[in-house]
Amino acid sequence: MKSIILQTATRYLLPMLLLFSFFLLFRGHNSPGGGFVGGLVASAAYALYSIAFGVEEAKKLLRIEPVYLIATGLMLALFSGMIAFFSFDTFMTAKWSDLNFPLFGKLGTPLLFDLGVYIVVIGITLKILFTISEEVKP
Amino acid sequence: MLLFSVLSGIIVACLVPFLFKFGRKPASIIISMVPLSLFLYYLFNFGITDNLGYSESIEFFPALGVNLNFVMDSYALIFALIITGIGTAVFFYSSYYLAEHPYLDRFYIYISIFMASMLGIVTSDNMVIMFIFWELTSISSFLLIGFKHREEKSRYSAWQALLVTGSGALALLAGILLLYVITGKMNFSEINAMPGIIQSSTLFLPAMFLVLGGAFTKSAQMPFHFWLPNAMEAPTPVSAYLHSATMVKAGIYLMARINPAFQGAIEWETTLTIFGGITMLFAAYMALKQTDLKRILAYTTLSVLGTLTLLIGIGTPLAMQAMLVYLIAHALYKGTLFLVAGAIDHGTGTRNIDEIGGLRKFMPITAVAATLAAFSMAGVLPLFGFIGKELLYEAALQPNLFGYTTFAIVFLAALFGVVAAGMSAIFPFFGQAKYPNSKPHEASFTMYSGYVITAFLGLLFGLLPMIVSDNVAKAVSDIYYNLPVAVSSSMYLALWHGFNLVLFLSLATLALGIVILMFRKKLFAIIRKINLPEYLLPSKGYDMSISILIASARLTTKVLQNGYLRNYITLILITLLILTSYSLFTFSDLSVISLYHPVTIYEIIIAAIITISTILVVKSSGRLQAVAALGVVGIFVAVVFSIYGAPDLAMTQYSIETLTVILFVLVIYKLPKFMHYSKFSHRMQDFFLASAVGLTMTILILMVTANEMPTEFKEYYGKTSYLLGKGRNIVNVILVDYRALDTLGEIVVLSLAALGVFALLKLKKDDRGFE
Incomplete structure (x- = not known):
C-alpha cells in the first residue's frame, strides 16, 4: 500500500508535526498543551510515517528502540523530582531558575518532568505500534 | 554524612554494571572497598570518638510524620560495625568464591543493596523508614537466595523466605501504625519514652503481637523458622552474611530497639521467653540430625536467635548485656564458620560431614580459623564466646518468670551448641583424613583473610574485653528504659570472674559436650532415626x-478472566451499574434534577452525529467501517470537550482517537472478515445492559450538575497556580507540579502496559507452554 502522494506529504508533515509537538510541550505550562499531548502528536507523526513507508523505515528513522525511550523518560521524570534533594527539600518540590528564556519561558524542574512524560508517551505509543504491526505481518 | 553512608550501597549498586566494564577482578575489588571504608568510617567517626547519639533529619513526608531521621547510638553502632565488618569479609570472599560465576555483577548489585538496607534498618529512627528498609532486605534476600535461579529448589526457597518474611512485614507495618495511633509519634526515640501510655492502651496487645509477627518471621522463631534452613540454597557467602550475621538479627534488633516501650509488660516478657526458649531447644536438637555442614550451621543459628529472644524476654539489664555480647560473639564465629564451610565446599566439593575429615593437612590456615571459631561457639576459655556463655548463664539464673526452667533450657541448648561446634568445625579438620574426590586445596588469600580476621577477633575480644565493654554498657542503656546510671557504670566485661557457680557450669557444659561427642556415632544414629x-x-x-x-x-x-474481552466488559459494566445505581437511588435526592435545559442547535447536531455513528458501529458488516465509525464517536466527544472549555482534554482526546484508529487499522488489516455475528439474544442482552449503563450515567451527570459545584478548589488553584506553579495553564500545572507524583505513577503504569503488550504478543505458545 505504497502511495506517492502520502509519502511526499509525510516527508513534509513529519518535521512539522515534530516541531508542533515541541511547541505543545513547551507552551503547555501557560496555554493548552503539555507533555502528554505533545508526546501523542510526536508519536502520531511516526505512525503516519510508518503507514506511508512501512514500519521498518519508521524504526530506522527513529533509530532508538522505544523501550529505551520509556526508560529514559521515566528516569528523567524521577530525576526531576529528586533535584529537590540537593537543597534538602522533599521529593518533587519544584525548583525554578530565575532566568527567563525566550521560547521556553522560565526553566524549572516541572518542565523537565513534562519532558519526561513527553518521551515516555512517545516510547509507549511506538512500542505498542511497532509490536502490533510486527505481529500482524504475514 | 550518615544518610549518605547508609545509601552508599544503593549508589554503588547502580554503578556496578559500569564498573564491570573494567573487568571482573578489579570491579569486585573496588566494590569490596565500599563495606571496608564504611566500616572504617563508622569505627573512627563513632566508635573511637565520643560522637554517639549523632542524628540527622531530612523532611520526607512531613504531613504523615514520615521523615528521614537517622540516629547513630551505641546500639546501632554495634550492628553497623557487624554489618560492614562481616560485609567486608564476605565481599572479598565472594570475589574469589564466585569468580567464575557468570552473574557476579548481579550478585554484587543485590548484596550492596542488601547492605545498604540493613544499615538503614539499624540507623533509622523513624519507624516507617525503618520498615521500608526492612522490606528491602526481604527483597534483596529473595534475589540472593534464588541466585541459582535455574534450580527448582532455589526458587522454592527464595519464594518461601520472601512470603514468610513479607507477610510478617505486613504485620509489622500494622503494628507500627497501631503504635502511631496510640502515641501519635513515628520515631522510636519518642515512642520509647512513653511506655506508660502504650502499655495502658487497649491497643497495646494487638500492637505488640503485630510487631512481634514481623520480628519473629524475620528472625525465624518457631513456628516461622522453616524458611531459614531452606535459605541455605543461597551461595555460601550469602548464608554467612544474611542468614547468620545480619538479616536474621534484624528481628532481634527490632525487639530490643522497641524494648523500652514494651518493657515490664508481662505479656511481652512471657511471649519472648516462651518462643525464644522453644526455638532455642528445638533448633539445637534439629542441628544434630543434619549431615550438611550448612544446615547444621543454619540450625545452630536458629538456636542462637532463640537464645537472643529469650534474653530480651528475661529483660534485666544483665540479660540485655548478655544478649549484646552473645550477638557480637555469634556474628564473629558464625560468620567465620559459614565462610569456612564455603571454603571446604570449594576445596573438597562436598559439604557432607560424613564424607570429610582430617582436612587440616590440606587446609592448615582454614583449620586454625575454624578451630578458634568452634572454641568460641562452644564457650572455651579465653574466647569471646566464653564471656557470652558466662553472661548467658548468669542472666538465666537471675529470678525470672519461669524460674529454673529457663536455665535448664539454656543449659541444654548450650550443650547442643558444644556438640554442634564439634560436628561442624572440629571433626572435618581433625582425625582420619577423608575426602570424596580429588585432593582438597587451601582457600586463596582473598578468601581466607576475611574469616581468619573474624576468627582472631573472637580471640582478641576474649582476651581484651575492655575493647567492647564500654560500648556494650552504653548500648544497654539505649535499649533499656530508665537504666540507672549506677548499673550502667558498673557494667564491665571481664574474662575471669573467679571460681563461682557460673564458671563451674561452663566447664560442666564443655565436659558433658565432649563426652557426648565421644559417643557421637551411636547417639547420632538414634537421633537421626x-x-x-x-x-x-x-x-x-x-x-x-x-x-x-x-x-x-x-x-x-x-x-x-476467561479470555473473552466481551465478558470482561460485561462484568465491568454490571459492577459499575450495580454500585452506581445502588448509591444513586438509596442515598441521593433525585428530585433536584431538572429536565429542562436550554439546548443549542449545534449540540443537537453533535448528539445526532454521535448517535448515528454508534448505530453504525453496531450495524456495520466490516471491521474497517466499525472502527471508522467508532473514531467518529470519539472525535465528536472531543468536540464536546472543546465547546465546553476543556481544550487540554479535547486535544488529548483528538490525538488518542487518531492513534487508536491507526492501531485498530493495523490489526484488522490482516484479520479475516466477520465470520458470524453474535446471536440476536446476545445482542438484546448487550443492548439492555448498554442502555441501563447509559441511563445511569445520564442521571448521575444530571445529579452532579444540578448541585452547586464547590468553588474553593478552583479558587485555590486559580490563585496559586501562577504564584507557586509559575504557570497559567492550571490543568498542566496540576499534572506536572501539584499532583506530579500521581502523574509519575500513571506513566509507570502506562509503561508497564506497553511492556505487557510486548510480552503478550512476543510470548509464543511453543516457548513456555503459554498461549
Whole structure:
C-alpha cells in the first residue's frame, strides 16, 4: 500500500508535526498543551510515517528502540523530582531558575518532568505500534 | 554524612554494571572497598570518638510524620560495625568464591543493596523508614537466595523466605501504625519514652503481637523458622552474611530497639521467653540430625536467635548485656564458620560431614580459623564466646518468670551448641583424613583473610574485653528504659570472674559436650532415626496455604478472566451499574434534577452525529467501517470537550482517537472478515445492559450538575497556580507540579502496559507452554 502522494506529504508533515509537538510541550505550562499531548502528536507523526513507508523505515528513522525511550523518560521524570534533594527539600518540590528564556519561558524542574512524560508517551505509543504491526505481518 | 553512608550501597549498586566494564577482578575489588571504608568510617567517626547519639533529619513526608531521621547510638553502632565488618569479609570472599560465576555483577548489585538496607534498618529512627528498609532486605534476600535461579529448589526457597518474611512485614507495618495511633509519634526515640501510655492502651496487645509477627518471621522463631534452613540454597557467602550475621538479627534488633516501650509488660516478657526458649531447644536438637555442614550451621543459628529472644524476654539489664555480647560473639564465629564451610565446599566439593575429615593437612590456615571459631561457639576459655556463655548463664539464673526452667533450657541448648561446634568445625579438620574426590586445596588469600580476621577477633575480644565493654554498657542503656546510671557504670566485661557457680557450669557444659561427642556415632544414629510426624511441621502449613492460594487464584481467573474481552466488559459494566445505581437511588435526592435545559442547535447536531455513528458501529458488516465509525464517536466527544472549555482534554482526546484508529487499522488489516455475528439474544442482552449503563450515567451527570459545584478548589488553584506553579495553564500545572507524583505513577503504569503488550504478543505458545 505504497502511495506517492502520502509519502511526499509525510516527508513534509513529519518535521512539522515534530516541531508542533515541541511547541505543545513547551507552551503547555501557560496555554493548552503539555507533555502528554505533545508526546501523542510526536508519536502520531511516526505512525503516519510508518503507514506511508512501512514500519521498518519508521524504526530506522527513529533509530532508538522505544523501550529505551520509556526508560529514559521515566528516569528523567524521577530525576526531576529528586533535584529537590540537593537543597534538602522533599521529593518533587519544584525548583525554578530565575532566568527567563525566550521560547521556553522560565526553566524549572516541572518542565523537565513534562519532558519526561513527553518521551515516555512517545516510547509507549511506538512500542505498542511497532509490536502490533510486527505481529500482524504475514 | 550518615544518610549518605547508609545509601552508599544503593549508589554503588547502580554503578556496578559500569564498573564491570573494567573487568571482573578489579570491579569486585573496588566494590569490596565500599563495606571496608564504611566500616572504617563508622569505627573512627563513632566508635573511637565520643560522637554517639549523632542524628540527622531530612523532611520526607512531613504531613504523615514520615521523615528521614537517622540516629547513630551505641546500639546501632554495634550492628553497623557487624554489618560492614562481616560485609567486608564476605565481599572479598565472594570475589574469589564466585569468580567464575557468570552473574557476579548481579550478585554484587543485590548484596550492596542488601547492605545498604540493613544499615538503614539499624540507623533509622523513624519507624516507617525503618520498615521500608526492612522490606528491602526481604527483597534483596529473595534475589540472593534464588541466585541459582535455574534450580527448582532455589526458587522454592527464595519464594518461601520472601512470603514468610513479607507477610510478617505486613504485620509489622500494622503494628507500627497501631503504635502511631496510640502515641501519635513515628520515631522510636519518642515512642520509647512513653511506655506508660502504650502499655495502658487497649491497643497495646494487638500492637505488640503485630510487631512481634514481623520480628519473629524475620528472625525465624518457631513456628516461622522453616524458611531459614531452606535459605541455605543461597551461595555460601550469602548464608554467612544474611542468614547468620545480619538479616536474621534484624528481628532481634527490632525487639530490643522497641524494648523500652514494651518493657515490664508481662505479656511481652512471657511471649519472648516462651518462643525464644522453644526455638532455642528445638533448633539445637534439629542441628544434630543434619549431615550438611550448612544446615547444621543454619540450625545452630536458629538456636542462637532463640537464645537472643529469650534474653530480651528475661529483660534485666544483665540479660540485655548478655544478649549484646552473645550477638557480637555469634556474628564473629558464625560468620567465620559459614565462610569456612564455603571454603571446604570449594576445596573438597562436598559439604557432607560424613564424607570429610582430617582436612587440616590440606587446609592448615582454614583449620586454625575454624578451630578458634568452634572454641568460641562452644564457650572455651579465653574466647569471646566464653564471656557470652558466662553472661548467658548468669542472666538465666537471675529470678525470672519461669524460674529454673529457663536455665535448664539454656543449659541444654548450650550443650547442643558444644556438640554442634564439634560436628561442624572440629571433626572435618581433625582425625582420619577423608575426602570424596580429588585432593582438597587451601582457600586463596582473598578468601581466607576475611574469616581468619573474624576468627582472631573472637580471640582478641576474649582476651581484651575492655575493647567492647564500654560500648556494650552504653548500648544497654539505649535499649533499656530508665537504666540507672549506677548499673550502667558498673557494667564491665571481664574474662575471669573467679571460681563461682557460673564458671563451674561452663566447664560442666564443655565436659558433658565432649563426652557426648565421644559417643557421637551411636547417639547420632538414634537421633537421626527419630522423625517428627510430618503434619506437625509448620512448613506443611506453609505448603498447604500456598496451594490453597494458587487454587483460589485459578478459580477466580476462570470465572473473571476467561479470555473473552466481551465478558470482561460485561462484568465491568454490571459492577459499575450495580454500585452506581445502588448509591444513586438509596442515598441521593433525585428530585433536584431538572429536565429542562436550554439546548443549542449545534449540540443537537453533535448528539445526532454521535448517535448515528454508534448505530453504525453496531450495524456495520466490516471491521474497517466499525472502527471508522467508532473514531467518529470519539472525535465528536472531543468536540464536546472543546465547546465546553476543556481544550487540554479535547486535544488529548483528538490525538488518542487518531492513534487508536491507526492501531485498530493495523490489526484488522490482516484479520479475516466477520465470520458470524453474535446471536440476536446476545445482542438484546448487550443492548439492555448498554442502555441501563447509559441511563445511569445520564442521571448521575444530571445529579452532579444540578448541585452547586464547590468553588474553593478552583479558587485555590486559580490563585496559586501562577504564584507557586509559575504557570497559567492550571490543568498542566496540576499534572506536572501539584499532583506530579500521581502523574509519575500513571506513566509507570502506562509503561508497564506497553511492556505487557510486548510480552503478550512476543510470548509464543511453543516457548513456555503459554498461549
